[in-house]
Amino acid sequence: MLLEVPPLLEVKGLKAGYGPTWVLAGIDFAVAEGGVTALLGANGAGKTTTLRAVCGMIRTEGSITLAGQPIQGRATEDIVRLGVAHVPDGRGTFMELTVEENMRLGAITRRDKGVAADFERMFELFPRLKQRFRQQAGTLSGGEQQMLAIARALLLRPRLLLMDEPSFGLAPLIVQEIFGIMARVRDEQKVSILLVEQNANLALEIADQAYLLETGRIVVSGPAADIRQDESIRRSYLGY
């Protein structure tokens, strides 16, 4: 193809880490505009580290571009203001604040008039947040906090949504609900999703493209459907 659409997020030779050593050994990947890209791997493979690296929360080397614009080395708040929302590991709830204040914080950088309408949309996606609107966010259940974290991220009106293990620690029914909402959001809102998951089966169902991380390296990449059908990959890396 001569006229290929450039990816929304393009990462090349990315190294990232916390102390003096690198967790990521220089990885390449891309997130296409308008789809779901899954990043799979076992515990400690570097999935969370990758998301943190993309939004400038840790030390990095290499190149990260968002819609052609380099963002490597920039401050987290500046990257967020370019339209990158992050549903972090541990959900990042502002425990002491109310559900309403948590949601208002999601839209705190916005100056447009659409915020009120977006609040209504979040209530439609997550009716439970409306019931709990005035409640202290620390009193929500795990599933409700996950919904709040997603709502907070969507209220930024992001172009790119980074999701760190949305299924973690939740009952299967709630996980299904959350993945259903993710699919809706992808279809109805113009947002691309980079999804980190340990539950590979679940992630490959919703994803278009997938990458498999093993101890800081990408070992497999390709269309999600192909990976799902490849017995040997499934057996050796995904364990199902």
Next chain:
Amino acid sequence: MNGFLHQIIAGIATGGIYASVALALVMIYQATHHVNFAQGEMATFSTYIALTLVNAGWPFWLAFVATVGISFCLGVLIERVLMRPMDKAPVLTHVGLFIGLVLVVSNLTGWVFDYTVKPFPTPFFDGPLLGGLVSGHELGSTAVTLVVLGLVYLFFRHTSLGLAMRAAAFNPVSARLVGVRVGWMLALGWGLAAAIGAIAGIMVAPVVFLEPNMMLGILLYAFAGALLGGIDNPLGAVVGGFAVGVIENLGGTYIVGTELKLTLALVIIIGVLLVKPSGLFGRVVLSRV
């Protein structure tokens, strides 16, 4: 009986000063988990600025507003220049920095404005009201304190900037992830604390007279108030500040005498830390996992 009532009212008036300074301490504590020991010295410096402006012929309230503005900027400057580079330093570094700040600001004040004790004008009616129950200055300064506390409350509860500042204090990592500029929120917090301290200094100076160590005892009472109410709870700190003012006045008049009044602050500090370290209104954060 009238004397007793007067002691309570006078206690509430000085308690308002303690409440303001306690609030300034709590604001910085919430964001950084450090107690700014230099809060009092910064307030004294601000009060000298106000006196200089008044002596230069400025109308009192214009000097008041200008001083609050200047103090705000100085607070922001101190955070940006001194505190920012120490962002990730260990606790002892911060303690050292605060002690250094106390000495530097205190000596700077003496050097610039000299060490003699100076009278400070009150903007209010200077005399007894309600048959000697309360002085004009006590009534006026309490009103100013209550207005300031009310405005601070409204700012943090009902503005986006106030919400962003609370978010930055409670959870800086998540705050960055929604695009809040956490570093600037800290600097604003320092500015606000300095401005509140300046108002407390201006309101107390007509009572205790102005000299470079004017706020030393007041900071101790304020700290006792903040601990009593709960060092992580602004509303608690304010209530604690008022309570300490009343306790100090009654205790000083009827129990220990004026010479040993400051000991009461220490007794309160030790007592709270022993019996209820989180303070009377210390926030218990509910969280389910």
